[in-house]
Amino acid sequence: MNALTDQSRAVLARGVRLRADPLSGEPLLLFPEGILPLDATTHDILLRCTGDLTLAGLLLALSEEYEVEPDELRTDVVQCLTHLRQEMLVVW
Amino acid sequence: MKYRPYLLLAELTYRCPLHCPYCSNPARYPDGRELTTAEWQRVFREAAALGVLHAGLSGGEPLQRADLPELVGAAREAGLYTNLITSAAGLNEARLGQLKAAGLDNIQISFQSDQESPANRIAGAAMHRVKLAAARMAHAAGFPLTVNVVLHRDNIDRLEEIIALAEELEAERLELANVQFYGWAFRNRAGLLPTRGQIAAAVPVAARAKQRLLGRMRILFVTPDYYSDRPKPCMDGWGRRFLTVNPVGEVLPCPTAKEIKELRFDNVRDHALDWIWHESAAFRRFRGTEWMPLPCRECEFREVDFGGCRCQAALLAGDAGVTDPACALSPHRERLTEFVQAAQSLEAPDFAYRQNP
């Protein structure tokens, strides 16, 4: 798997859909083998996985939203994206 | 507690040009006409209203239905994610275009082996090349691809090469499904059960490949319950998250539930899906933990594996209401262990190939 760098642009993998549960409004991912309910942070990350942002840009956008320094978020965001990549839910 | 189905398996037809002896389809097909296009449209709408988000379109061979693109369109219109589960028989350029236009999300193609001649022998039909071409076409048409291979005594030694084939086809996912013993597979189980040595060799091969391919291809490898001490959490619990509608409209908690002869399954032609899910006797029979006998009733795992598989209890113990005999705590486990033991040295008998309805 190619390394995740500041220049990587994470996007939803083919065949993966991000949507709100029509009954509960909760965010979830739909993919070939099933359904994953999303916590708020993962949802915030995935909303920005449109291909417009590099990892650096994504960290900046989230840091503004959460009012913290981008580097404070780095470990968690990288871990989250790496996990999603291993499940083939995002690619870069 | 209010139960909600999340996933629907729509078995569109039991017709199929292949004859896999491992097929989990019922060895005796139900009577009745296949649901029409309009009836399936209603099923998808009713399922979505109940909470279903995801539909597997399967069979038999779903491509045998001329109205498949319309059915995909109807499922998408109802808001459902759609995964086509197919042998690839009948998947050509024109069909792929129609399915793409209808909004199909993913294509899953099953292979019998990595080599043509054994693959065709297992399928009982010359399909291997067709599948290879179809998988490449699907990829070129922009579909994500899942490769599915049912593993059994006759192909599990090729695991390394099977994984290489999925890699070459650039599949996003590879399902290595150890054969489960229902329907035709139950009939053929003495010839299909891998030996203990074969499983021991396969497990590290799958684990290494999984690690090596992280982030490129997701490998799902389910260890076979005949070689385990614990049963599988069948369907995540009876009538808890899953719903199957078979080709003639019967609604089942799992695709193999017709193995349970004591149950009658209600039909979407007679009742609303909502009523069948919440109220019908078949869905209530094994829901939750109330129905459980000992040892499940007092076991710490009862909300983890839900007592295992009801169909397997029916097939192996003759009673769908007992602990799954795959569980080491089941009073019936010994019989299963004896079968597994006897199968180690068995000359594989001739297969009974799956026949069409």
Ligand SMILES: C[S@@+](CC[C@H](N)C(=O)[O-])C[C@H]1O[C@@H](n2cnc3c(N)ncnc32)[C@H](O)[C@@H]1O
């Ligand atoms: C019954 S088939 C129907 C769809 C299509 N005809 C096909 O074979 O791909 C549905 C899926 O179940 C898998 N399958 C069939 N029999 C099985 C068994 N006994 N154990 C595990 N998986 C099985 C198939 O490989 C396929 O992926």
Ligand code: SF4
């Ligand atoms: S015979 Fe094979 S291809 Fe046909 S439905 Fe069964 S598993 Fe699928």
Ligand code: SF4
């Ligand atoms: S006794 Fe029942 S609940 Fe406990 S592990 Fe076995 S099958 Fe599961």
